[in-house]
Amino acid sequence: MKASTQRVLRAICNIYGLMLLAYPDDFRSKYGREMLLALRNRAHDVLEGGSGSDLFAFVVHVSGDWVVTALKENAMTGTLVSRLRWIAALPLAIVAGYAAPWLSGYFIQDIREALIVAYFIAFFMAAVFITVGVCVVPTRRDAVARIALAVVVVLALTLMTMGVLNRASPAFLLGACGLLGGGLAYLPWRLHSSKPARE
Amino acid sequence: MRRSTRPDAMLPLTPAVFHILLALADGERHGYAIMRDVSNDTNGALRLGPGTLYGCLNRMLAAGLVEESDERPDPELDDERRRYYRITAMGLKTVRAEAQRLSTAVAAARSRRLLGRASS
Numbered sequence: 521m522k523a524s525t526q527r528v529l530r531a532i533c534n535i536y537g538l539m540l541l542a543y544p545d546d547f548r549s550k551y552g553r554e555m556l557l558a559l560r561n562r563a564h565d566v567l568e569g570g571s572g573s574d575l576f577a578f579v580v581h582v583s584g585d586w587v588v589t590a591l592k593e594n595a596m597t598g599t600l601v602s603r604l605r606w607i608a609a610l611p612l613a614i615v616a617g618y619a620a621p622w623l624s625g626y627f628i629q630d631i632r633e634a635l636i637v638a639y640f641i642a643f644f645m646a647a648v649f650i651t652v653g654v655c656v657v658p659t660r661r662d663a664v665a666r667i668a669l670a671v672v673v674v675l676a677l678t679l680m681t682m683g684v685l686n687r688a689s690p691a692f693l694l695g696a697c698g699l700l701g702g703g704l705a706y707l708p709w710r711l712h713s714s715k716p717a718r719e
Numbered sequence: 720m721r722r723s724t725r726p727d728a729m730l731p732l733t734p735a736v737f738h739i740l741l742a743l744a745d746g747e748r749h750g751y752a753i754m755r756d757v758s759n760d761t762n763g764a765l766r767l768g769p770g771t772l773y774g775c776l777n778r779m780l781a782a783g784l785v786e787e788s789d790e791r792p793d794p795e796l797d798d799e800r801r802r803y804y805r806i807t808a809m810g811l812k813t814v815r816a817e818a819q820r821l822s823t824a825v826a827a828a829r830s831r832r833l834l835g836r837a838s839s
Contacts, residue, residue, distance in 0.1 A: 543770075547777065554750050554802055555769035561751040562769075585768025593774055 525567050532563045536582070541663065542590040544597040635690050642679075642694045643701035646672045650705040665706055672702030722782050726813040729782065730820055734765055735775050740784065740806060740814035747788045747805035750776070776804060784810035 536559050540552045559582065566578045650668040654661045676699035683692025732740070735757075742748055742756035754767050767775075779785045788803035806814070828834050 547773075551773040551777065553800065555773050557801060558750040558754060558769045558772065562754065581766060582768055585770045589768070589770025589774050593770075 529560065529563055529567055533560050536586075539586050539590075541667075542586070543593050546597070547593050635693075638690065639693055639697040642697040646676070646698040646700075646702035647705035650702055669702055669706040672698060676702065724809075726809065726816040729784075729813050730817055732813070732817045733775075735767060735771055736779060736784075737814065737817050738765055739767075739772070739775055739779065740810055740817075743785060743804060743806040744811065744814060747790075747803045749801040749803050753804070779810070780804075783807055784813055 533556060537556060540548055540555065543552070562582075563578065566574050649672060650665060653664045653668040676695040679691045679695030679698065681695075683689050683695060738757040738760060739753055741760060742753045745756075748756065750769070750772055754769075754772055758766050776785065780787070784807060785804045786807050788805050790803065825834065
């Protein structure tokens with residue numbers, strides 16, 4: 521097998537490994553590894569013998585299968601609503617993050633005070649996002665906390681980059697406050713994790 | 720899919736469950752071999768994704784239609800992490816009952832000239 525084909529195969533397996541997180545914990549722990557093995561074999565066959573259109577059809581088929589079966593398995597175990605609630609919180613957090621400086625500037629005429637309020641909002645928003653995520657999916661607190669932290673870090677770094685590029689913008693400090701709040705909310709879950717450390 | 724002692728109680732089977740049982744009727748298989756057999760048996764009309772396959776297997780295990788095989792493949796010949804599945808006596812009765820049901824439906828369609836004659 522060519523090195524480029526192996527890279528594509530590895531990428532497909534890595535992406536599918538992440539997609540498996542959408543399945544309920546019990547289901548994933550029981551069948552996740554085998555699902556990945558079956559997908560790897562199928563992808564290998566498609567990449568070895570197929571054309572670009574075969575690969576496209578394979579990706580569409582696997583994606584469709586994932587959407588339908590992840591929803592179905594979650595619905596059957598009753599975890600669908602709690603997961604959807606948390607996923608719905610993500611766009612709300614993003615909107616809140618961008619709305620914070622605007623709203624505080626609207627209500628508080630003093631621009632410096634408005635910015636301080638915005639920094640606090642960014643701090644608490646990140647902390648609340650992680651805490652709410654962990655509370656609505658209590659069976660997978662550690663994984664949810666990690667995913668929520670990743671979302672907060674990406675958003676915060678985006679804001680900080682925007683702040684660095686545009687020196688007049690308060691985005692850098694907003695991002696830094698979000699990062700700090702997210703980090704402080706994440707730490708308790710990390711420190712009190714009941715799972716033993718991996719060897 | 721509920722566990723039942725009567726095969727008729729589980730009918731009709733979904734196409735995925737029916738074809739998985741057909742594939743296992745030939746002998747024990749691992750997941751990817753089942754996917755391949757189902758695709759071959761249906762000329763590619765039914766392709767099972769990993770989610771559909773293992774979702775069905777999970778419910779079929781609970782219903783007693785299939786069971787996990789204790790034997791593991793030779794590590795030199797196959798990946799020893801794979802789990803193999805085999806059909807149970809109940810699964811065999813159920814797939815026979817479903818095949819009979821489908822055969823009756825096909826005969827009815829043929830008698831109304833909706834289908835051509837069966838090729839020998």
